[in-house]
Amino acid sequence: MHAPASAIEIRGLSKTYPDGFQALKGVDLDIRSGEIFALLGPNGAGKTTLISVVCGIVNPSGGTVRVSGHDIIRDFRAARSLIGLVPQELTVESFESVIATVKFSRGLFGKKRDDAHIEKVLRDLSLWEKRDNRVMELSGGMKRRVMIAKALSHEPKILFLDEPTAGVDVELRRDMWEMVRRLRESGVTIILTTHYIEEAEEMADRIGVINHGELVLVEEKNRLMKQLGRKELSVHLQSPLDTIPTALAGRPLELADGGHTLVYSFDAQAEESGIPELLKALGENGIDFRDLRTRESSLEEIFVNLVRARA
Amino acid sequence: MTLNLHAIRAIYVFEMARTFRTLMQSIISPVISTSLYFVVFGAAIGSRIQEVDGISYGAFIIPGLIMLSLLTESISNASFGIYMPKYSGTIYEILSAPISAVETVIGYVGAAATKSLILGVLILITARFFVDYEIQHPFWMAAFLVLTALTFSMFGFILGIWADSFERLQVVPLLIVMPLTFLGGSFYSITMLPPFWQTVTLFNPVVYLVSGFRWSFYGSSDVGVELSVLAILGFLALCTGIIWYIFRTGYRLKV
Structure with a gap:
């Protein structure tokens, strides 16, 4: 038998607690062998429930979970012996x-x-x-x-870290990241939940976003950053503009702050930002400015936007 | 079916380590309190009480006193053993481990029963310093000891799973088990009671235990020894059934 490519296969997983709260609503997810997968989501999104079902601590209401091909219920011994769990609570x-x-x-x-x-x-x-x-x-x-x-x-083959760095000092956090990398090199699959975006940004190969018990998105981290990671240049003008001058048309520009600020969006990953050309054009058209500021949308913003968009 | 022997061993060793770490409260204090019973009831008061069923009062109460300790200690050991991880949250590890209900129960109940047995034997030895006694049926004596330790450790295990507070953990031993044991003929023969209370007493399961155990010492009993064996086996079966149900449904362990 060849080893399945997925360390964990989750199909249609749902969980409704006795009080009627639906923590998971039909989640489908594949965790690849050897990857670091970060599960992001606000508090109460279903992260811990998802982990708890896979590890055998919470009974699923519906759906199936396989760990390296072993069903977590029928073949619980084989499935669970592969898993190491570090829960969120200090117990x-x-x-x-x-x-x-x-x-x-x-x-x-x-x-x-x-x-x-x-x-x-x-x-x-x-x-x-x-x-x-x-x-x-x-x-x-x-x-x-x-x-x-x-x-x-x-010696687990799959390691779950549920909010591993919540309330942890800087030193331990650094040690932990180091440890996670070493484990991955030795072939361990790692699933971590976090609401520290920087943690996912720093560590993960892929990112899943969960909200209200639904998996909103699963994407390679790099692609996600590229797709959604935009950079913005804000140009604070000396005197406000009513409209964007025709000489500047064709550029991704917007007016903000009652015409006092010109916002230019560009791809953070691209070779040419187009900023020198823009500034030159501004000078040629007699548009004076007081200040310049650039900022990059972080995974945090991407995440907030995603969650908000689907709320 | 293959058993996860490493897991059974891990739980057993872990629980026994807890016993030895708390030697004072788990072994020494029950031995001391039983010794006090011997001094008060056996030596002081006992010398003024006539023989019961042809046995000196001091010797008569030995089987009952051992049962008393065995019951209370089995229940408290086993209930505490499983309640603590529930209370502290470390139960997550047991639930996520590749172990079945059978292995969990063997580990926890086995350790609790072992501890009670050690205690029973220690009390038996201690009693020797106060009174003379004989054991007519050593095999049955040992069998009653083991069965009782096992059964009531299982009962304690159930209690520990059911309890959701320290208060509840104490309530059953204090309000139910203690009275039943005291009224179970540890200190008297039920033939000494008025007829009405003799009948009432027959509904007390502890009577059968004490009676059977005393029979193994002195050859005389309040109820037939077969009935005693049946009663304890019946209770063992009941506890096994409840534990089976607990793990099947995840009652108080999993949602």
């Missing part, structure tokens, strides 16, 4: 030592004892020195590392 066995709680996770996932691997995981996460400390004695950031260590203890 730890407070009274245990760091090493005991990490070894426990490995056993739970049916892997035989391997002290060398546990040591490697703990060292990679700078936890080795703290291995005999009780978990409750650690700082919040360190506890987060313990949860990651637990998820990695059983």
Whole structure:
């Protein structure tokens, strides 16, 4: 049997909670083997529910999920043993030592004892020195590392990071990004949810946007940035214009701020921005300006626009 | 069906480690409190009470006292063992692990029952310092010990899953199990009760446990020993059924 190209195949997945809240409304999604996939969405969009269903924590109401070809219900052992999960909430066995709680996770996932691997995981996460400390004695950031260590203890092929850097200090965030890259190099598929857009921008190969339980879009990050990533030049004029002078026609220009500002949009990725020509034309037509400002639409804006457009 | 033995072992070891970490409250304190019963009821008051069924009062209460501890400790160990991960949220790991209900139950209930058994044996040894006793049917004694530890650990497991607060976790042991155990013939033979209360007592499941257990020591019992065995097996079957239902439906574990 050849390995399926998709690490995870989700078809028509829906979830309605007992209180009637529809958290997922027929989601179809394929996660490719070996990619870093970022799932973006506002709070309550369905990110955590989606992860919880795949990992077996929440029962689906409808649809199917396959993990490396294994159905998550019929073949739950095979499916779940491939998955490592780092949930959003800091939940730890407070009274245990760091090493005991990490070894426990490995056993739970049916892997035989391997002290060398546990040591490697703990060292990679700078936890080795703290291995005999009780978990409750650690700082919040360190506890987060313990949860990651637990998820990695059983050598998962697929790793879910649910809001991995929420409330995490800069150092840990950097370490975590580094770790995620290393894991990807070793062939692990990574799915992370976040509402920090910069995280997705920095890390992801592909981005999915979820809102109100529906997958709004799935796209390669680079293409998404290119398609939707526009740059704008704002030219603040000395005296307002009523209309765009005919000499400037044909350029992607708009008047804003009651004619005080001329906004020029251009493709951030293009070789030629057309800005020198525009400025020259302004000078030739006697249009004086006080100030210039350029800005790039971030993934955040793209995301906000998308969510707003489909709300 | 293959069992995830590593997982069973992991849960079992984890739970046993918790026991040894809390040695004081989980092992030593029940032994001390049982010793106090021996001092008060066995030595002090017991010396003024005539023999019951031809057995000195001090010796008569031993099986009942062991059952009392076994029941309460099995329930509290097992209920706490599964309630804690639910309470702290670490249950996510159990739910997302490649383990079945059977393995989860073997791990948690097995550890809780082991702990109760250790405790039962320790109390039995402790009792030797206070009173002489004999064990006429050692095999049945051991069988009752194991079955009771197992059954009530399962009951505790159910309780731990049902409870959604520490209060509820305490309520059943305090309001139901304690009274049933005290009125279950630990300290008296039910033949000592007026006829009406004798009949009422027969609806108390603990009576059958204590009676059967006492039979294994001294060869005399309030109810037939076959009935005792049937009662405990019946309760075991009931608990197994409820646990099966819990995992089938995800009751209080999954939405």
